[in-house]
Amino acid sequence: MSVDEKTVRRVARLARLAIPEERLAPMAGELNAILAWVEQLQELDTSAVEPMTSVRPMRLARRKDVVTDGGYAADIVANAPRTEDNFFVVPKVVE
């Protein structure tokens, strides 16, 4: 499997990453080099292997579904580039 410029453009869009037109071809080359290298995994027959889903066998801890934290909106927005009355400000999305 290898990627072309069109695929890089599509993936970059999915990743919300602006890639200038002239970088598409070099980036496709860089990604293909990595993809060609990871291709060696196909040598392994993994049809009977379960994918790892937990690094150490463990059951996630449960907790009561109650509010235990909160009430500091000003802290939450303290590092935001643009805020108004403790809200995040973003470009207009609905007309």
Place this chain on the structure above:
Amino acid sequence: MRELLKLSLSEARDGLRAKSFSSAELTAASVKAIESARELNAFVVETPEIAGQMAAASDAKLAKGEGGALEGIPLGIKDLFCTKGVQTTAGSKILKGFKPVYESTITSQLWAAGAVMTGKLNMDEFAMGSSNETSHFGPVVNPWRRGNDATKLVPGGSSGGSAAAVAADLVFGATATDTGGSIRQPASVTGLVGIKPTYGRCSRWGVVAFASSLDQAGPMTRTVKDCAILLREMCGFDPKDSTSVDMAVPDFEASCTRSVKGLRIGVPKEYRIDGVPAEIDALWEQGIAWLKDAGAEIVEVSLPHTKYALPAYYIVAPAEASSNLARYDGVRYGLRANSDDLTEMYETTRAEGFGREVQRRILIGTYVLSAGYYDAYYIKAQKVRTLIADDFTRAYEKCDAILTPASPSPAFGIGEKANDPISMYLNDVYTVTVNLAGLPGIAVPAGLSKDGLPLGLQLIGRAFDEETLFAAGAALERAAGFVAKPTKWWTS
């Protein structure tokens, strides 16, 4: 004052308790050394005022015969750890100016134990790198040089600032993190001890996420005992991290004096890799002989899927990174590009804020998780991960710990490998299996290369058996008698 900084962390601790010197003296020496070593570019932020206040508080406690396990000891903090009110960037432009309103669990524990913060340490951007060259704040320079050759060498990565700061005697220890080798590889090429504990030992809460199923924090220090002391304070159950393990934290320092007599040390034949310099293999042989002399039993073991570890890692890590780094969108914190269109604002912010290696990994990660490729890449890699973990389980039927080299070469020159990602990725060839399997691994300095640069050995343990690593690591340290130090060339 400089002499104080040559002490090990444990000697500094004992000296403080015996009131041979104060934390104020120790901290002032550290702050001054940090200022005079700016050429190393190890620190992104220096916090002399905070250090002074913390030292004064420590001295007050020590005067009363009180204080924690690290009372009054100056440490450096990798810039991946959120520190309340102190800029935390993960080495990225996208987080420039970010001042967390909270403290990571690990640093909270260190401050509670009395440690003194001297500043935030440089690192590869979002911990993606093996040479500290991807940092937005520029590369860190290794205090070590090839003899009289003035070529600037990398300190390894991603915890390059941590490595340089401890190796140059600026601080007594540093926090670091390890996703594929980022504690052990820099420790190896700067002559330090570094441990990546078992996945779940150290809380990941408040540590900027790279690849959540692989990330583990750990300490970097100049001796095995120091490493044990610092790790104990970093470990512990944290309900705020869902993968944190609720287990007692052993007295790792006590393990350092435990005998290795009868301990079975595995030597994996698959770790003899073509193209690795002969001196790496020779050092490994030496390490085997040292442990044998100390009474350990050497057994050959097989880890047959070793060669698939790096390719599997370069699917899993970018996949998790692409997901974790989605949060940097210009809305809640960090950089924001100007645009009237929301999507364009996201795309431009991320293009301007992320460096080249980070962008490359986000794209790879997004690709392997995208519709139609998820099974072929991501699920395949997670299956290979199971095979690698099973390799270790089988090996531990025959041995108690595994000895390998820690890095495939000594420190290389800045810029030497910058344009070849795959060659850069190979720096983690000995360390990455450990992250994939969630096991503990320690790097211990063991010798010098033909150019006079440090080289380390790695010990890999069973899950949650860091104690054996400290016992065997201390045995290696005693046998190696590694006392070499970099010659001070950096000046203010």
